[in-house]
Amino acid sequence: MNNLVLAFVGGLTPLLIGFIWYSDKALGKAWKKEIGFVDDGSQPTGLGKIFLFSYLFGVLIMFFIPSVVIHQFHMVSTLNGTEGFGQEGSVVQQFYQDFVQQYGGKFRTFKHGVLHGTIAALFFVLPIIGLNAIFEKKTFKYIFIHVGYWAFTLAIMGGLACQFYTINH
Secondary structure, three states: OOHHHHHHHHOOHHHHHHHHHOOOOOOHHHHHHHHOOOOOOOOOOOHHHHHHHHHHHHHHHHHHHHHHHOOOHHHHHHHOOOOOOOOOOOHHHHHHHHHHHHHOOOOOOHHHHHHHHHHHHHHHHHHHHHHHHHHOOOOHHHHHHHHHHHHHHHHHHHHHHHHHOOOOO
16 A cells, blocks of 8 residues: 555544544543533534544654554664665665565564554553643543543554555665
């Protein structure tokens, strides 16, 4: 799958999971209680803007997630800028091509991406949401509702990235 297509399709993941996660049939009622939401019966406004930005932020995350879940991505980062990298026939380019041929598929499974997406949520998202929540005097329940959402979302996005992302130079 083309990486750009993956970013734009995978960018829907936070929005789609959010529809379910924050619905009243899942954790929506608990979340609304935690934020002090009062249903006055009026129709929400600005949903188009909310959904548009949710999607755009999801696309940005999907562009970033391969660098978190795909180990081979770091080889490109390490060699980028090295003299000869990207030049057919150079020693460094041959080294890179040999590396990708031998190890390019290692740890490139949906399951592995899920693992690293979940790790990213626990060691990156949890502290960020936790810090914000503490200063906003929110409860641990509030933190775990959001971190749970991001753990599940990043797990799926990580799985998609590992399964379908291609490393090109």
